């Protein structure tokens with residue numbers, strides 16, 4: 444089995460086991476602040492694939508911006524919690540359990556929030572996301588910021604759960620290029636200060652042919 448598949452198997456097992464306890468007060472406080480900044484980068488009313496939707500944090504924030512959302516997650520248990528939250532909120536969302544059901548489809552916006560954190564090499568997953576992108580579309584994704592003490596504290600804490608990997612913007616740019624993508628915009632969030640921000644949000648588009 445190649446490294447990416449091994450990582451996915453471990454990630455699925457960990458998130459599936461933890462799904463009922465995933466939403467805590469801390470993740471809610473940090474998560475909602477982050478999410479407001481991220482959602483604001485996605486045009487209202489967009490059609491969005493929320494790839495790695497987890498328990499539906501981005502999904503519901505996007506529905507609140509009148510987006511039409513298709514939500515997929517590797518972990519059926521995380522997805523089920525997102526489905527229940529959407530039902531309670533009266534939100535209409537297309538939930539997809541099996542990635543095969545996404546095949547051949549494309550979206551103007553592909554969101555992948557808090558997912559790349561767990562992949563040493565994010566390029567293969569970025570390539571997968573690029574395959575779901577409609578012409579003229581954008582990928583909105585995040586990674587923990589290697590210049591931030593907050594991100595290293597998060598990474599240290601994640602050793603007890605599933606290890607997250609902070610990265611620099613330069614290394615992320617290289618991975619994006621390997622996946623045929625180009626960073627069109629970078630935004631630090633929580634706090635919104637470049638070297639301190641826990642999270643970097645990147646907007647990606649297909650790379651111009653000469654890159």
Ligand SMILES: C[S@@+](CC[C@H](N)C(=O)[O-])C[C@H]1O[C@@H](n2cnc3c(N)ncnc32)[C@H](O)[C@@H]1O
Pocket residue numbers: 451454455458474494495496497498499500501515516517518521555556557558568
């Ligand atoms: C930290 S949670 C973030 C969830 C959500 N996007 C959010 O912002 O709250 C990471 C999620 O990514 C999912 N995930 C990780 N690797 C994935 C992959 N290759 N494909 C789909 N989902 C994945 C996990 O199962 C987990 O639910």
